[in-house]
Amino acid sequence: MSSDVPTPQPALQAAAPRRRFRPFRLFGALILILVLVALVAGGLLLAHELQTSRLQAREISRFAAKLDYERVAGRSDAVRYPQHGPFDQRLGYTELPRFIERLEARGFELTAQTRFSPDLLDYVDRGLFPPYREKTRTGLDVLDCRAGPLYDFRYPYRGYADFAAVPPVVAQALLFIENRDLLDESRPTLNPAVDWVRFARAAAAQVGRMVKEDLDAPGGSTLATQIEKYRHSPDGITYDAREKLRQMVSASVRAYREGEQTLPVRRNLVLDYLNTVPLSAAPGHGEVNGLGDGLWVWFGADFDRVNELLSAPDGEGDTLKAQGLALRQVVALMIAHRRPSWYLARGREELTRTTDAYLRLLTEAGSISAAMRDAALSQPLLFRDLVANPAVLPANPGKGTTAVRARLAGMLGTSLYSLDRLDAEVDTTLHGGLQQAVGAYLNRLSDVDFARSQGLIGDRMLNPATLGAVRYSFTLVERTPGGNRVRVQTDTTDQPLDINEGSKLELGSTAKLRVLTTYLEIVAELHGRLAELDVPALRQVEVARQDNLTRWAIDHLATASDRSLPAMLEAALERRFSASPAENFFTGGGVHTFGNFNRSDDAREPTLREALQASINLPFVRLMREIVRHTMYQVPGSTAQLMEDAEDPRRAEYLARFADREGQTFLRRFWRKYQGRSPEEMRTLLLDGLRASAERLAAVFRYLEPEAPPEALAAFLGRRLGDAQLSESRIEQLYSRHAPEAFDLPDRGYVARVHPLELWLVGYRMRNPQASLSEAVAASADERQAVYRWLFRTRSRSAQDSRIFTMLEVEAFLDIHRRWARLGYPFGHLVPSLATALGSSGDRPAALAELMGIIVNDGVRLSTRRIDRVRFATDTPYEIAFSVRPGVGERVMAPEVAAALRGALSDVVESGTARRLAGSFRLADGSALTLGGKTGTGDNRIVIGGRPGMALNRTATFVFYLGPHHFGSLTAYVIGPNAAAYRFTSGLPVQILKSMAPVLVPHLAPGADIACLPVEDLPLPLAVPATANERAVPVDEEVLPGDAGGSPPVESAPVMVEPPLPDPAQSATEGVLPAAPLSEGGVAPDAADVGVVASPVPDIPAEEGTDAAPPRARAGRIDAGPAIPVPPTAEPGLPGSVPAPGPAESAGTHPPAE
Template identity: 70%
Template sequence: MGFFRLLRWLLLIVLLVGLTALAILAADEIHSSRLQARYLARYAADLNYGVVEGASDAIRFPTHGPFDQRMGYVDLPLITQRLAERGFVPTHQARFSDELMNYTGHGFFTPYREKTRAGLDLADCHGEPLYQFRYPYRHYADFAAVPPLVGQALMFIENRDLLDASRPRLNPAVDWVRFTRAVLAQIGRMVNEDLDAPGGSTLATQIEKYRHSPDGVTYDAREKLRQMVSASVRAYRGGEETLPVRRELLLDYLNTVPLSAAPGHGEVNGLGDGLWVWFGADFDKVNALLAAPPGEGSALAAQGRALRQVVALMIAHRRPSFYLARSGRDDLAQLTDSYVRLLADAGAVAPALRDAALAEPLKFRDLVADPALLPADLGKGATAIRARLAGMLDASLYELDRFDVAAAATLNGPLQQAVSDFLGKLRDPEFARSQGLIGERMLAPATMDGVRYSFNLVERTPGGNRVRVQTDTSDQLFDINEGSKLELGSTAKLRVLATYLEIVAELHGRFAGQSADELRRIKVEQRDNLTRWAIEYLSSARDGSLPAMLEAALERRYSASPGESFFTGGGVHTFNNFNAGDNDRSPTMREALQGSINLPFVRLMRDVVRHTMYQVPGSTAQLLDDADDPRRMQYLARFADREGQVFLRRFWRKYQGKTPAEIQATFLDGLRPGADRLAAVFRYLSPQGAPEELAAFLRKRLADADLTDARIGQLYQRHAPEAFDLPDRGYVARVHPLELWLVGYLSAKPEASWPETVEASADERQAVYRWLFRTRFKGAQDSRIYTMLEVEAFLEIHRRWARLGYPFGHLVPSYATALGSSGDRPAALAELMGIIVNDGVRLPTARIEGLHFAAGTPYETRFARRAAAGERVMPPEVAAALRNALSEVVEGGTARRLSGAFKLADGTTLAVGGKTGTGDNRIAIGRGGARGLALNRTATFVFYIGGNHFGTLTAYVIGPEAASYRFTSGLPVQILKSMGPMLLPRLEPQAAGGCPSPRLEVAATPGNNPTLPTTTMETADE
């Protein structure tokens, strides 16, 4: 008995000693984290990544988390797809180690030194900054910049042992006392739901939560465990000693803590932005006040106010959307008072400072009267690049600015600034006079402030076209070069001439191989003058080559007489020349281009339209000549069913994927404004609409047109749904009835598929053409047939123009399009000039050279533009003929003041060519347009200089005041001449546009935080 009793006591003693030892070891581990430090530091050492060339085969992007979403990391897989569609390929990307792939595969957050501040960097072609945005806007640069009082206050409120220097290996992710208390409290809540359950989060786990957890919230215990594990591994990624990491945690929390969102500003993160947004407090002044010892009087009051604001924001993080809203501010003030007193009781705050803080009210910024707007200093080039980049990434400008991305633009920053400054100075009468810009058909000193200017310069390079300058002097956000629709006058003659010469080239391809006898036997339609001329030329020409035929085509003569009336656009129109002295001439097309004479181009457009009518497959144009042709009804039925689908598909492509509002806006923007036309469309699209709705619609679309209630009532009744069938309504509106029908159909059923649309339009396709043959008068019959055929011909002409860069989905079906009535964009004209300069090959126009996402992170990805060979869209012989003709505009035409103006340093004169255009856009009011409402006046010069540079320069006035301006395209020509000295150094052959060749120098660097090199990434003319 004695032995067994002794044995039990010995076992008990051993057990107690063991438990005591375990307790001592556990207590030591809780205090020192010695074992955690050893294991986790070894484990974290293998969680690394490097950067490799090309796309990575081992990388895992985050799928959620406010921080990862804001930085753009979550979207990188989709961004890669979008950029691939736009010709960009990954050149370098981070690659995870096997251990890191396994770790993140279990759902833990990738461990690395995360950025607290990032944003969009936009550099020019030299790598110099064009634009930079940083979010948060205000921050602590390093731990030393944090006033001790701020750090002490944060630790007192959130994590008191965080910077305990006596515990060098401390795991900052777990406070075991707080964690145990929180666990017990959660167990207690199972019994009593009203029991207060304090949180167990440390700063480290809070940061993991609001950065990486879904929606920045801890939804369950599993998510809390993920935060704790991720924070623990992150803490030991640099070794067992964690005090430096703990300082980083305090710094990171202060710089990134979420503090709700403010109207007009957006989300607020970090103490610095929080102080400025919510209290209007200067961050630097607050830090200076809290770093100084307590003062006296007003100085002490300012220190108290600063302390109160800082403490309030540290508390507000717990429920920022409540505490920072008006309804929660009283509660926040009471809690702030409590913590200020506790800080003083703990000795962290002097009594005098405590009393000063308690005496200061918590006064918030009035975000309506004093909105928290970030400063912005954007040049037009940077604005255009940002807008394009946002479109490429399918992001808003707000989102783009907060992405962790650097973009290399093609712009030449110094030249961009020099041109912008030069154009800006043109408002100064003395400067404008010194540049030769004051005078008749130029500028008048009294009205110079109303004129705006836009300029873009593009360089042809082996990898494509690079935009070197893109600027305008408007005070609007959108870019005139790319975002406008302006009537640019006679620059449209260049598009007409290009179409004409392309047709000649096609006719050469059809007939050049045939003998004279074979050519004479070819039947030519009566109105097809171009085919007839081509056959006659090839029948008798000694030189039947394409270049010779194109030169002959430019020598064809057209009358410049304004005496003829033209049936076009559904009505009778007359046109005038700018110079009455041209009225009796019959110039060649070459001479008409040089002098920008209107009537020859109107007649040329008529020939192009008539030729096109006979080229449309299944066209009924031939039936205009024979009213008794028994095929008319049968042919029309076949045409309506088969070819109606061809035209319907063109319209379908125009509206596919748009919302009902976008569909109607696109349609109405292409409609020539007029009360009857708009009323006809409105009553079709909104048959139940009230007269008041029609009135609002017309006044919005016709601006200042004088429309009385009686007139609106008359229009409402005249265009009632039962008044016209679809074809008649299309005729009144001067649009293809099938387009009008499709707009109505897709507005009601935007999700409809193409087969459903075809099936639904069967009756309409028949009706659109059948109605034309119901009249017994051939003249009226033919005029309506001709109007429809003209609309269809312009669809084909539009296809040609779009292939050459025309930016809009619609042409006005009228010969006036030859003089600019369909509108254009300066950037689109520059693209056409680029095709001509590049021998008929359309090269992609680049404004962005490369992109660098998430530099120095495990998600780092670099993209570069893939070199493109371009697409041939014009025969090289046509391009050469156009270049020669455009050079003659400078040598002896409307741009002759530029002749010999560009000489290189060695005395070489650069070849210069271009086309001028003046647009005077008005809405005609009254019978015969006796009165007019001015909309804008423009003067444009689209040009090429040398063999590799081209662009546009436009002067414009928008609004009714345009009526008082008389400048013509001589103005932009003279401005370009004045800009010569600043442009010439960039036009030297060795200058390459003043920009280095694009290149991306990246070396794969192993390690957790690789450092990589940055990317060098009246329509008339004088």
Template identity: 70%
Template sequence: TELDRARFLLTPGESLNENQTERGQVLRQVVALMVAHRRPSWYLAQGRKDLDETTDAYLRLLATEGIIDTGWRDAALRQRLVFRDMVRHPPLFPTSHGKGSTAARSRLAGWLGTSLYSLDRLDASVDTTLHGELQDAVSDYLGRLADPAFARSQSLIGERLLQPASLGKVSYSFTLLERTPQGNLVRVQTDTTTQPLDINEGSKLELGSTAKLRVLATYLELVAELHARLVPLEPKALRDTAFDRQDTLTRWAVQHLASAKDRSLDAMLLAALERRFSADPGERFFTGGGVHSFNNFNDSDNGRSPTVREAMQASINLPFVRVLREVVRHTMYQVPGSTARLLEDDSDPRREAYLARFADREGQTFLRRFWRKTDRRSTDELRSVLLEGLRPTPERLTAVFRYLEPEAPPEALSAFLKERLGEKAPNAARVQSLFSRYAPDALDLPDRGYVAGVHPLELWLVAYRLQNPQASLTQAIAASQSERQAVYGWLFRTRVKSAQDDRIYTLLEVEAFLDIHQRWARLGYPFGHLVPSLATALGSSGDRPAALAELMGIILNDGVRLPTRLLTGVQFASDTPWFTALGNTPVKGERVMAPEVARALQQALSEVVERGTARRLVGSFRAPGGEDLSPGGKTGTGDNRVVVRGRATLALNRTATFVFHLGPRYFGSLTAYVVGPDAARYRFTSGLPVQILGSMGPTLMPYLGTAPGSGCASAPP
């Protein structure tokens, strides 16, 4: 029923006498709606018979009270309610939201603290930074890559790229931002999945060697900090500077400044990039609580000792594993009188006294960090946060489960292991053995943490919060006094020096990665922890394409972190007395990196394109207006599998990523990925997104302006 027609028929007048049937139908509808608003989910669905009967009762009551005449009442009582067929005639035809608008809607819903359902019922309009035409052009281009003929025309078929028969299961994500005085403006944000999940911002993927960019940034930051501390020293004081023999980074810094003619920070950073690290895969590394080995992608690199710069260009694995090891050891030993130094001298009289102070002070420090990591988490989320950082083995998982669920029967342990390990879960006899071996009284807290590969205090805190969900941080600290002493005190009581050293190193490595994580988080790393292993240099801690793009923006902006903006304004209730408009606050950048470090990273990224793994992009982007859009970036390939006893058993996903900049203003990321067991059939590497970006050049170039903000920003959102 049209509203204007209903309003006309409900208005008293002599001319309506001939419309009694229609008037009766409208009256019945209006009264029914007045009744239905009390319990709409009942009356308008299963309770339609009740609605008819209640409507009849109110029509009679209206006549009895003299509000309507008996003729109108009788006409309404003769009618029956007819409900709309929501399938054939939906009240609101569904609209197809592109990935860009979906991202904007999700961002706004998050800001308002509401659901997308409720958002659709607001009288609101939004201004976005997205360039509509370019967003559609890129989405269309990526969508066409599933067509073998089009993929071949873009030179995407070949070794280490794609094969015609398997194009359909490869998904792509792309984000492009522009650095402006108003912040980093998102110009394109899209992916080819049909799911609401935004791969750019909502995923956690192993993006392979892109992690080397984060490792390189941390390495150069430490060099800059050493320069600030050491360069003011006189030559004699510099030569007398004490450093631990394991702290090779400090030793190199002292030697460099003692002999260099140019002692500036820029010169020291360039010298740091020229240091050589072995690419030999033969060394076994004690990291992550065990002994590990790593391989290079190309066997031809095995006998080399490239510079850090060359290793970055060619994305060679082993040099970066060793760079991260140097960063970890420097982090362990950089504090004067640190535990790491005291542990090397068994006869140091300060050991016991220092241990007690260390356990109390450092134990509280790490407990607070773990509290922030687990804060505002549900019971299931607490377990997930703890388990997601584990390398899953039956022993580790059982050690954790028996501590968190000491009263659970063997059947519960079996179900837990099947959930986490799938087909690789142990049989019933093995489960029973594990159940007894890792009983609550079989191991103390430090040993259990060591077996599980997690910090014992994190394990204790998760168990404590599961048992005391309402407890405060103050209460947790008070309750953990004996555990803090136990975690650190046991280290000095074992008589086996090698076992003692291994366990000490494992704990110190965990603590070093907590410090490294804080550095990464300052540069936009999106997750709450790092895997405490040198494998993090090769991507085992995961990342997000959008977070990598943010790091690229920091580097391009000489170390200043600008806000990333997708929405620029929101207007509520336009043309009403309640009109409200919201806009962005002025940009306030935060310096998170020394400008000299940012410039050194810019140069390293440019060389990846000039003569490294992305060299196929050389000359691909030439602006018609003469602006230099020479690209730079970092490639990464992720091949994530479950491996048991050296044999790959289950492929989880395969990714290939290129985080890039185009000239001084535009930057972003491009990722290709396959999820699930089918990933084992793919052999593409990071050359794929590099080739795609190059092939997209003709699509992108018309929109990349020659003056700041004049390109993508000039088009309507």
């Protein structure tokens, strides 16, 4: 066989199984790889984002750009105001809704407000804080009528103007303690709201505290979130994690509101923190914010000096020690912020230790040198003694600004302290330049040479040796169609009290202007009622026997050829009244005499016009008596008419109805007087209205506090009577004499010289402070009848008549007071005495100026403005503006009456007590302004026990108008016991005003001060008498008793002594008469304390009086002599008549200045 035969091959082995392709596994691997890559990339991106915040910068800045707002005219329908946050509260932002309501209720209208964008509205509605550049130092700005600064309060008071002003070591210390990487310039878009490392460490510590509660957990806040917290979080505290999140989000959005780059924002955070960090509160200073104020308040350190030291290189010796102390104080306050109320009070030792530790750490970190550290550690941390050296902010706002601030605080319902710290701006009506010029002029009057050059040294003027104690107040008001605007309001005192608006002074004969005004108003009312009647009808008009004023009006209209109102008013001014001081006047419950300034006037019978020019007293006392009696008989169903017929069978019925009706009337008046006051305030108001005497005060005290021990009475009398010390036996006597069971309510009211129902109401309200008026009326039914039960008695009829007359006089003065109040009288009551005609009820210079404004404005009362516009939160999302609503004048006086008064006042300047002013105000064109005014001199004294009178104050006032648009008042005054040494009269303010003419005249010409007026206010001419009346009357300037030259006294002392008080055991039915209503403020001091001589007055029945009017009184003349029967004194053993206050300038009869 051949070898070529193929050899058989073994079978092929079976092939290996083939792998299946699995794409999902590959995909999963890819996903895993991608995830790992993504995680790595994400981690890197996250790390990069945490490091740079670039993504946050881009997205948050875009979002923040939509959170805008705009200022719109009128009211906004899209705005939100914060509801909490210490800074929002201090700046007034949380109070803006309440301010809107209060200002709109007080004559302002909302003229501008902000409108939030929809995004900002949504953002704020989610509870976040709106982003805007917040103010670190702000406060109240007061501007004058030309937008010039009058007053600005900046809080905090001390601070850095910008970041460059912060010493580097201060910034480094702050960052080391609170936020070390904040100013890293390599990270331009860094979000300053979150320090992630610090945040993580704080979060881990919080987790740890869940396991161990006492674990020390560091905070995770940055400067940005801390600022959000103490500015806007409730109470400045982070209560929970949600609040922390709100702070972080708000701070982040705020950081990017101006774009992605945050380094400028971060620098501002350092600046803002240093300027605003809360550092507790100090007694006498209030809250302390900011490093600057903190250094000054807590350490007494000078902020500028501290910055100077810390900005310089390390010094040597004492300089280095000073630098070390400054740094130690700065670091201490940075640490104190963590717990300021603890560290700066009871925790000062702990603060010292912690400060030392941080000084060492700062050295280790290289922020300060070892030498600086050692110098700082060597200096003790000494705190200011806030008792011996209180931290009081300097402030000198000036009186005009003080009045504006006080008025605005009242309108807003806030304190002056809080007002100054509001983010607010006020446009006032004051003219800053003129205010400053007048203030400077008045202050120079204490210089002898200057006073002499102004003609102020001499008899009845100033004494060179005592110039410094005389103070001056001045008010100038400009009449505009939009209201009266105060251009100047100033005084020369260095006290907060504003004499123009905050005082109660006896301004003497200026009260004659009010009396004359009331008189002419009544004449106008009588003209309106009677002028349409013919002569026979006039003769049929029933006139009360003692209503001489109505009788004169009838006689005038029956005989006059010209029955017009102006003619009747002129005739009324030409009526003659006796100036004789020989008459005794029963008024205010006692018999008084009055005197004139000049004895030569005693025999005169001047017209009222002449009496006003020469300021003669007695004609005005008699005129006031006419007004009082006329008022008594003008009320329908008047008790005065009821008591004419003693046999009227309806007498008892009338008296019962009268008692209930009149009792309710008085009760309602007294309710209004005390409404809204606390029990202590009611008691104080009641007591302030009394003339202080031991008997009166004890009577009231024992009624209001029947359970109080004698020691309480002694302490009370000591506070009220001051230097008048009472012995222990006298206290015991008063305590038992006025025991609750000793007197019933009417008798106690009589003893206290206060209306019994007023006394009852104060006691009732003190026991039932929540009672309503209806409850008080119901509870007082018996007391009302008891108060008037004496009217029902028939025994001692003449004594009843005297009490009835006293009550009628009081009621008449209540009506007269309503007339005066309508014309701006500032107080709640008048002293019910004819002496009110001479100033005993007191007045205020500003109130007299308001009356003059009514006269100048033809009888229309315009609102008196000191504030034109108010703005809050300027350049913030909360900005809001108000303007005063254009005023609508109220006619309160007939124009004919105003014209008659202007003429009479012009005569005072042309030929009366102010004649030295005549012709002194001439405009640039040579024309003279028409001037008018009224002078008055007050000498307020207390006379006790026959000793020489103790002077309380002396005043000389001139209330004036200067041409058709301007009016005001000027007062010179001395307060205190030394006032008795001064003899100046009202010629002094007249001469001062004359000397001020060069200062004032440039502002008095029509249109001269148009820059001060709102655009809508244009000069409006006013007709004033073109020429003064040429009647020559011999006059002299007013002189007070005891003045040089032997001038006679104004009046003698009251001639009635208060008899012994009623025996407590004696029944009221035995003739002890309770007081008739005496007034809301009480009457005069007890005559027993005044030290005068008793002079009994004979019983003269009313119907047999010596002044019974004939059927037709002599027109145009009022004789001396009693015009009403002098009421008799009480029977032996009964309370006699009580002396009422005498006229101004008299001794022992005046209410104390308030």
